[in-house]
Amino acid sequence: MNKVMSNKVVIALYTLPALILILALIYGPILLTGYYGLMDWNGIGAMTFIGLDNYVELVQDSKFWESALHSFLLAIFSTLSLAIYLIISLILAGKIKGSNLLRKIYLIPMLLSSVAIAQLWIKIYDPNNGMLNSLLQTLGVENPPAWLADPNLVLYAIFVAILWQYAGFYIIIYYAALKGLPESLIEAAKIDGATPIQIAYKIKVPLIAGVIKVTIVLAIVGSLKYFDLIYVMTGGGPNGASEVIASYMYKKAFGIYDFGYGSAIAFFLLLITLVVTWLTRKLTASEDEIQY
């Protein structure tokens, strides 16, 4: 047994292809991103070492901070929206007929590409022929706004599309966690005369606190990485009003070929992603409710 199952050649054969792929295409690149961030480089010509100049520029770049602010706003909205998903899941995990079908309907948008979702919502928000403004006009709203062209509204408009995309994802996670709770505890509370709302608030929610914390990390980290949807829907416009960290990085690197500065932004993105993940992981260290 031991001899066959500790054959070094077989182990190398089975693990090396995958290991080489992630070392070459994930770990190598993230280290290089930090290194390129120290360079003045247009992606094709020679690199010039400029020390921390890119990072100094980053700290002083108001456009960057504006996009970072948008990313953080999206992270806050996404975290707050978890409460809605939790309430829906609490209802759904009660004695509801058809909860299985409803859950699957909620999930459908999550399966579509961000490009398709972005294109669809561009049409929904179309000022003249879109679904939303026609609805508003029927309801008597005169001159409804041009959602994606309005710098004050564009971020909220995008957020509604994000809400639509991810609702099913979080509902499925919460639903699975709630269904995993021991029936006996809830029965006992019922016998003691607890109302459904008390049971939800005082028993169910605290019991899935670990899962809730994980979803908070997911919502925050996911928001910091938003790219496809915004890139397609508005390209960061109008005039930077919906620019986020990833889209700003992409513009700098692949739009104007400032690979050095783009790398500095990308490295910053990596650092905050890891810090946020680590911080929330630490908060959930003792819990082990979610299976993966």
Place this chain on the structure above:
Amino acid sequence: MASLAQAKENSTFAKIGMILLYLALIIVAVFQLYPLVWLFMFSLKSNSEVFGLSPFALPQEPQWENYVRVWTQGNIDMYFFNSVWITLVSVLLTVLLASFVTFAITRMRWKFSKLVLALFMIGYMVPIHSAIIPLFDFYLKLDLIDNPLSIILSYVAFNLPLTIMILLGFYYTLPREVEEAAVVDGCSVHRIFFQITLPMTTPVLATTAIINMIYNWNEFIFVNTFISSDHLKTLTVGIQNFIGQYLTDWGAIGATLVISIIPILIAFLVLSDKIVEGIAAGSVKG
């Protein structure tokens, strides 16, 4: 008597409460589903209907030729087939390589197995955007820019961590008696893997395959960055091009979007339980 009346009142309240709850759930369902119904409707409309009539009107005469037109003249067929084969090859490679690794980690005994597992788990946290500039440079040096291989390799690498994560849970619960008996009978490791373990993991292989398929089919940034020739683009990037050219042709845009989401919807109808399971299992993917 009074308490009886109260109980009756309570049950009426309970009924109204229940109706309100259902109503809330149904409103959410309509919010999630109606935009897609609306998309399907405008994909069957002519421009005069889109611009002249209410957006909520049903198509007067379904314009199926919108679909024929984008498929034959808009290069959508080409993008579609690129998406199909790139997705298939990537999914097969990812699931196979991930199975090898998971087998080696859970079934074989070696010194660095914990470290290797940790490398895969941490790799799961890395945002694509933080790797894309060096990746571009790397593929440029290998002359793989504008080559589908760059896309396939990236898909496999970035989906391995999630796939291994989902497989691990299943491998740990799988009984080992059959494998142990096979070792005693003098079976080689390869035969154990291919003839015993791999067939036993079919249910979870289906889950990982469908989750990988969805991610790859929908992926945008790698194709948008590494591929420049039109004939190599996949649907997500191809429809971007297409829509850029047909900005005011709503029917054509709608038909293109519907074509791009149909394979996912079919997979969902057939395998929705697997998808739900995979999403719940891999819920750490952001």
